[in-house]
Amino acid sequence: MQDTSTDAYCTMRTYTFDKNSNRTSRATATAAVNADCTTTGATTTTYAYDSADRLVNSGYVYDAFGRTTSRPGVTLAYYANDLIHQETSGARRQTWTLDATLRLRGWTAESNSSGSWTQTATKVNHYGSDDDSPRWITEASAGTVTRNIQGLDGTLAATSTKTGGVILQLANLHGDITLQLPADSSVAPTVLDADEYGNPRAGQPTARYAWLGGKQRSDETETGLTLMGMRLYDPSTRRFLSTDPVRGGSANAYEQVSCAIEPVSRGQGAART
Secondary structure, eight states: OEEEOTTSOEEEEEEEEOTTSOEEEEEEEEOOTTOOOOOTTOEEEEOOBOTTOOBOSTTOEEOTTSOEEEETTEEEEEOTTSOEEEEEETTEEEEEEEOTTSSEEEEEEEEEETTEEEEEEEEEEEOSSSBSSOSEEEOSTTOOEEEEEEOTTSSEEEEEETTEEEEEEEEOTTSOEEEEEESSTTSOOEEOOBOTTSOBOTTOOOOSBOTTGGGTOBOOSTTSOEEETTEEEETTTTEESSOOSSTTSSSSSSBOOOSOOOOOBTTTOOOOO
16 A cells, blocks of 8 residues: 655555455555655564454453453453443543443543543434434533534535534545535634544544544544444454454454445444445
């Protein structure tokens, strides 16, 4: 993969895969500013897997259902329907609740100081149909609301607040939100970018909906994971953290390989790319 940044330097990412489509290595080489792309001096990361296609690099632990309960620096817990319940990373913790139809109702973020957890943020999803994309989100106990406005094609087109604050959400052909354009011309737009597997460009602002944000795949997690329907997706390894509930739905139970995603109704069981 050849990636040329706005700062006029080129990064080359080269991948290798095994017969089950597991990524076995990633080599990254960055050329000097205004220099030709190169693979010389690449930094290489390797990955190992067991017979169940589970990533077994140091720090990875799985439960009896094949769900990732630990990854480097992070512990995870799940509900019985495989939706994420809690993610803990050092002094940060995020806990999700479910609604009556077993969708993600909301979440609470906390920080730990001297052994005591203190709430730092809370948000609640409100749905208008039986799919997994919220129509509006209560942002805090004060009642701040963000409304998600869908376009004619069913993808996210804009957001607004109770008092206006319309922001157009402009997506590319892959469904990634690449520009957040406020209707108020006095407010600066926000440019978003990600690599081929969803890792955001270094230094850019965080956003709820970015890579695959047109389908309202949320990045609001403590450690950069993406809420991909029923499963968590890790862009750093291009893998889901639990198994595909659709048997034979992909080359193996954890991979993410193709470039399209479909919105998922509550009954289908998983959002899959």
